[in-house]
Amino acid sequence: MSKQPIYLAFSTQKGGAGKTALTVLVASYLHYVKGYDVAVIDCDYPQHSIAEMRDRDLKLALEDDHYKRMAYEQFTRLDKKAYPVIESSTEKAIDDADRITEQADFDIVFFDLPGTVNNPSVIKALTNMDYIFAPISADRLVLESTLRYMVVINDVIKKTGVTTIKGTYMVWNMVDGREKSELYGVYEQVIAELGFEVVKTFIPNSLRFRRELTETHKGVFRSTLFPPERSQLKGSNIDALADEILELIKLNGNG
Structure with missing residues (x-):
């Protein structure tokens, strides 16, 4: 390993907040479009959604002529493999990440973690992150739950001093309409007051x-083997989010 990878998680305790989808979309965009080398550690037991998505993607890429051709053209053009998806657990997450980063150079390792912070192994995994991005939505229950989660991360984890966390951020996800309403401004004021x-x-x-990926070959958006197609990417803001994350973690221009 010649470079120190960044350990990053989209993490929250609220189910359905979109952390797994954001992990896949940002990882695929950075790896296949921006040229960064990424890996994903899927320790969201028992569903292991990203590992299962990779299995479905591979099955279609091997059996469906359309995706088989897409995969061949993409990996020939990029001259790089698909990023690894490692099925793991919160207990083994950091060891698995350290193991693969000793074998190959990665810019970012993404972690898909369970939502609970009551588990010591989850706390251990979180303390080893460099950056945490918590998806939020303009739903009072979701927001309150995520704010409690962030308070735990900041007060219990960061303030102990035994952590590598350099930054924690919140991400508005599943926003209705093309623009944020005044309600978001009110929420953001509360969030800012909490620091x-x-x-x-x-x-x-x-x-x-x-x-x-589907057998009907409609536009690719969420996949572990392909980036979002341009027609699907437009208006999704995934590209803008990925670029902003690169700036925040100070990796922009190093891909």
């Missing part, structure tokens, strides 16, 4: 975020 930061980019609510 938390919100990234500038917001992710709109769209059915495309559920779209994976």
